[in-house]
Amino acid sequence: MKVSYFPGCTLKNKAKDLDLYSYKSASALGVTLEEIENWQCCGGVFTSADDEVATKLSSVRALKYAFERNEPLVTVCSACHNVIKQTNYAMQTNKTFADKVNRYMAEDSYNGEAEVYHYLEMLRDLVGFDTLKEKVVNSLKGKKIAAYYGCLLLRPNKVMRMDDPENPTIMEDFIRALGADAVVYAKRNECCGGYISVESPDSARRNSNAVVKNAKAAGAEMIITACPLCKYNLEKNGADIPVVYFTELLAEALGVKEDTNA
Amino acid sequence: MHNNRYLRDEIIRISGVNTAKCMKCGKCSATCPAYDEMEYHPHQFVNMVESGDITPLLNSDSLYKCLSCFACIDRCPRGVEPAKVVEAVRLFAVRKQGANRMTANDVPAIVDEDTPQQLLVSAFRKYTK
Amino acid sequence: MQRVGVFVCWCGSNIAGTVDVQAVAEALKSEPGVVFSTDYQYMCSQAGQDMIKTAVKEHNLTGIVVCSCSPRMHEATFRKTAAAAGLNPYMVEIANIREQCSWVHKDMATGTEKAIILGKAAVAKVNLNAPLTPGESPVTKRALVIGGGIAGIQTALDIADAGFEVDIVEKNPTIGGKMAQLDKTFPTLDCAACILTPKMVDVAQNEKIRIFSYSEVTDVKGFVGNFDVTIKKNARYVKEEICTGCGACLEKCPMKKIPNEFNLGMDNRTAIYIPFAQAVPKVATIDPTACTMLKKGKCGICSKVCTAGAIDYTQKDEYIEEKYGAIVVATGFNPISMDKFDEFAYSQSKDVITSLEFERLTNAAGPSAGKLLRPSDGKHPHTIVFVQCVGSRCEACAEKGKEYCSKICCMYTAKHAMLTRDKYPDTEVYVFYIDVRTPGKNFDEFYRRAVEEFGVKYIKGMVGKVTPEGDKLKVQASDLIANKQLHIDADLVVLAAAIEPDKSARPLATMLTASMDTNDFFTEAHPKLRPVESPTAGVFLSGACQGPKDIPETVSQAGAAASKVIGLLAKDKLTGNPCVASSDELMCNGCSSCANVCPYGAITYAEKEFRMPDRTTKVRRVAEVNPAVCQGCGACTVACPSGAMDLKGFANLQIMAEVDAICK
Known part of the structure; x- marks a missing residue:
């Protein structure tokens, strides 16, 4: 299976691990990630205003690319996934917006036809967690791992449609597929503070600490995430258990992890 | 000031939100992780926009405290989408000339060696036009 | 040609505000057959009706057109007026120029134009009307009540009290419903069991009432006064008439870990069980999904310990057919699932419970014998947070909540809060x-007592997130009056879950051809004036199946439904609707198209002998309509390929005349 892959800015720089392990794991699972040519940064956050057009064009170009190749668009960074899925939804549901966007596009118009998958959704819906389970070489049995969804993976649910936004299971099912114990805790879908660490570092610290504290109280020995900013905020604000990208864990379980200096 | 029709219509147009749907339950403010940072809270944003009392919002730092985590959007029982209202007021503020909250000169003080690009990109998108 | 009189109503300003009523009366004067035309402020008033009667006499009218409100409103009124004036009541046609015209138009010119067109259509139709005479049908003097909660119980008792037989069909092994699970009842705080169980015993002992427990209605045929109902008695593997309810089998049953529905899964029961001590009928039931004897053929202990010999592992479901004159729906409600509201952590902590679970926790017969203890560790909770409107008034989340107010939660939460402060x-x-x-009577006083006398802290705001951590529930909430976000370390969180109609209501409504709203509540015939009758004749509504209701309101409505049933059963014969289908047997070719589409089973076939032009005879199969069963829906007239089937009062010719008048 071949998919159009949108890595995003951070995965080419500070989050090279997330990118590298995505490739290696996908290939171990029989999925080829074809990097979208000349992709541009998604912008990090989706601007919900209906009259914002220019900031969403990079996402539309990536979507159109995948659609024209008849491939699902797969992203691994929570932020890219959120922005691209929200943009695609706006293209499907807001005709005025789509018309404005299409005036910027060179050739045929695009109306939200592409299918957007987060890497986790790809594992669940295209690969299948049962298949994943079979391919695990190094079972992570006995590890108590907490999934940290943050806000971007699940919300707004009307658009993301990834899982139950208040009681998600996709990452827990992923953890279990790798043989580990999933630790369920209430703060797993609460915000780490996101970009607010620029404006109010204290606010980000309070939010991040509350997440780690809650995960640890529930017995977690490790937290996994799909978002470079979540990882940064949790670590910078003193997480005293490892915070790792879910793809790193995946690569380890699939036996394709190797030392990198990313 | 209490009934600034133009501002109100602009905010409602930009946000696409029908503030009249609010039943004043306060769940948005109950769920907001940035509540204590804010002078005006999510339910007040909705209520003040609905009543046209928008100038205080435009002049408040509360605009820059919203995390865009969308918890208020998903948990609102009436589908009001308060985060979109906050976003619209913020855009109205930063779209003015010279109103950018952040410039490139601020970056060196923000970054450390682990700072992900995502942080800077997101902050610029939220705090500048 | 008829001699038609036209009467245009103003309905105060309801019609006259948007329709020039005089212009309508004037325009219709020149329609074929019209010999008299006038307008009046309130045609339905006594003076208006007298005006019609006088005109019938003075102008020898043979047909009447009233341009007024919907025929649902006043058709019956004007038919009576016509009859009083010596006309056949079916010589009246109503042109609806209110709901379908003045109320939907803002502009006087368009409104008037449309009113004239509607009036013309009615005149064209009445010109082709023929006098009709309704038939009569007998009444089976027995009622069926579906659902054995407090609504069904009260309705059944009241009907039986008037001397009619009543059957109650209850899907659970016992009657009693939700009220049997409650602890105290607001606003007087009587113990629910103390006031309910005597009524349950009355039902059991009343010789006019039969209880079909652990049973369900699977089919309904017929019509008002003459329903044929199939009741499925599920096999309970215990002979009901022999079991004494001694409970010996319950003690010995080895399957002891079955979640107990009556206590909402907060403790366990055995595979053979009696839901609670005061159950009616007090007989055991074997849960076939839990019993090893029924699943694997091994065990049989209950049979060995039963001295009465009541256990019967071979029992089969039984179907019973009964006739009824009236059916009362009393299917009740359930709290909605909290699965989709996990911001309150219902799935994550045993100490986040629903209000109904709280009732069981404070009930002396509940899992903690009436002591308020946390389900997780059995400790006494010192801080309790009640959250109102969980899933109610939730317009944005149709997939998880309900748009309506559940009505009972404010009062029961005040009760829970007050009783907790009183006891602890x-x-x-x-x-x-x-x-x-x-x-409600004494309701606000009750709530104020909770605040003022018992010190319950009422906070205007909502809970946004509950985070279980350690042995605490961290509650994050808003206080809108203080303009603060609150963080409370609670020991117990109680969710006032929205209520919804029981899941059995939707299929039942289909069987009864009774209408429902989008929330699956049964619709009443008129929201104000006929609140306990369904629009389907002979079907009545009792309790929360019609909308959220507390106990006082349910009992009132149950009594009202009973009085309507009694009024029906007291009649020996019912006058039918003469607007029924009839088949022209000369044109019918016996193809069965009509019988295939008839939803009421009103059409049968007969072999009939016909004289042919050459004086021979031929036997042909032709359709016959039973006018007592036909509801006049008209489906057959559309399905008939040869045009043999027609509807009296709505004949194809009449409909076409209306269309022609509109298109002219």
């Missing part, structure tokens, strides 16, 4: 509310 004064009790809604 060292407990802090918070109630988060959006609005406190307490209309």
Whole structure:
């Protein structure tokens, strides 16, 4: 299976691990990630205003690319996934917006036809967690791992449609597929503070600490995430258990992890 | 000031939100992780926009405290989408000339060696036009 | 040609505000057959009706057109007026120029134009009307009540009290419904069991009432006065008439870990069980999904310990057919699932419970014998947070909540909060509310007592997130009056879950051809004036199946439904609707198209002998309509390929005349 892959800015720089392990794991699972040519940064956050057009064009170009190749668009960074899925939804549901966007596009118009998958959704819906389970070489049995969804993976649910936004299971099912114990805790879908660490570092610290504290109280020995900013905020604000990208864990379980200096 | 029709219509147009749907339950403010940072809270944003009392919002730092985590959007029982209202007021503020909250000169003080690009990109998108 | 009189109603300003009524009366004067035309302020008033009667006499009218409100409103009124004036009541046609015209148009010119067109159509139709005479049908003097909660119980008792037989069909092994699970009842705080169980015993002992427990209605045929109902008695593997309810089998049953529905899964029961001590009928039931004897053929202990010999592992479901004159729906409600509201952590912590679970926790017969203890560790909770409107008034989340107000939560939460403070004064009790809604006799006083005498902390705001951590529930909430976000470390969180109609209601409504709203509540015939009758004749509504209701209101409605049933059963014969289908047997080719589409089973076939032009005879198969069963829906007239089937009062010719008049 071949998919159009949108890595995003951070995965080419500070989050090279997330990118590298995505490739290696996908290939171990029989999925080829074809990097979208000349992709541009998604912008990090989706601007919900209906009259914002220019900031969403990079996402539309990536979507159109995948659609024209008849491939699902797969992203691994929570932020890219959120922005691209929200943009695609706006293209499907807001005709005025789509018309404005299409005036910027060179050739045929695009109306939200592409299918957007987060890497986790790809594992669940295209690969299948049962298949994943079979391919695990190094079972992570006995590890108590907490999934940290943050806000971007699940919300707004009307658009993301990834899982139950208040009681998600996709990452827990992923953890279990790798043989580990999933630790369920209430703060797993609460915000780490996101970009607010620029404006109010204290606010980000309070939010991040509350997440780690809650995960640890529930017995977690490790937290996994799909978002470079979540990882940064949790670590910078003193997480005293490892915070790792879910793809790193995946690569380890699939036996394709190797030392990198990313 | 209490009934600034133009501002109100602009905010409602930009946000696409029908503030009249609010039943004043306060769940948005109950769920907001940035509540204590804010002078005006999510339910007040909705209520003040609905009543046209928008100038205080435009002049408040509360605009820059919203995390865009969308918890208020998903948990609102009436589908009001308060985060979109906050976003619209913020855009109205930063779209003015010279109103950018952040410039490139601020970056060196923000970054450390682990700072992900995502942080800077997101902050610029939220705090500048 | 008829001699038609036209009467245009103003309906005060309801019609006259948007329709030039005089212009309508004037324009219709020149329609074929019209010999008299006038307008009046309130045609339905006594003076208006007298005006019609006088005109019938003075102008020898043979047909009447009233341009007024919907025929649903006053058709019957004007038919009576016509009859009083010596006309056949079916010589009246109503042109609806209110709901379908003045109320939907803003502009006088368009409104008037449309009113004239509607009037012309009615005149064209009445010109082709023929006098009709309704038939009569007998009444089976027995009622069926579906659902054995307090609504069904009260309705059955009241009907039986008037001397008619009543059957109650209840899907659970016992009657009693939700009320049997409650602890105290607001606003007087009587113990629910103390006031309910005597009524349950009355039902059991009343010789006019039969209880079909553990049973369901699977089919309904027929019509008002003459329903044929199939009742499925599920096999309970215990002979009901022999079992004494001694409970010996319950003690010995080895399958002891079955979640107990009556206590909402907060403790366990055995595979053979009696839901609670005061169950009616007090007989055991074997849960076939839990019993090893039924699943694997091994065990049989209950049979060995039963001295009465009541256990019967071979029992089969039984179908019973009964006739009824009236059917009362009393299927009740359930709290909605909290699965989709996990911001309150219902799935994550045993100490986040629903209000109905709280009832069981404080009930002496509940899992903690009436002591308020946390389900997780059995400790006494010192801080309790009640959250109102969980899933109610939830317009944005149709996939998880309900748009309506569930009505009973404000009062039961006040009750829970008050009783907790009364019994455990060292407990802090918070109630988060959006609005406190307490209309009802002594209701607001009750809520104020909770605040003023018992010190319950009512906070205007909502809970946004509950985070279980350690042995605490960290509650994050808003206090809109203080303009603060609150963080409370609670020991117990109680969710006032929205209520919804029982799941059995939707298929039942289909069987009864009774209408429902989008929330699956049964629709009443008129929201104000006929609140306990369904629009389907002979079907009545009792209790929460029609909308959220507390006990006082349910009991009132149950009595009202009973009185309507009694009024029906007291009649020996019912006058039918003459607007029924009839088949022209000369044109019918016996193809069965009509019988295939008839939803009421009103069409049968007969072999009939016909004289042919050459004086021979031929036997042909032709359709016959049973006018007592036909509801006049008209489906057959559309399905008939040869045009043999027609509807009296709505004949194809009449409909076409209306269309022609509109298109002219």
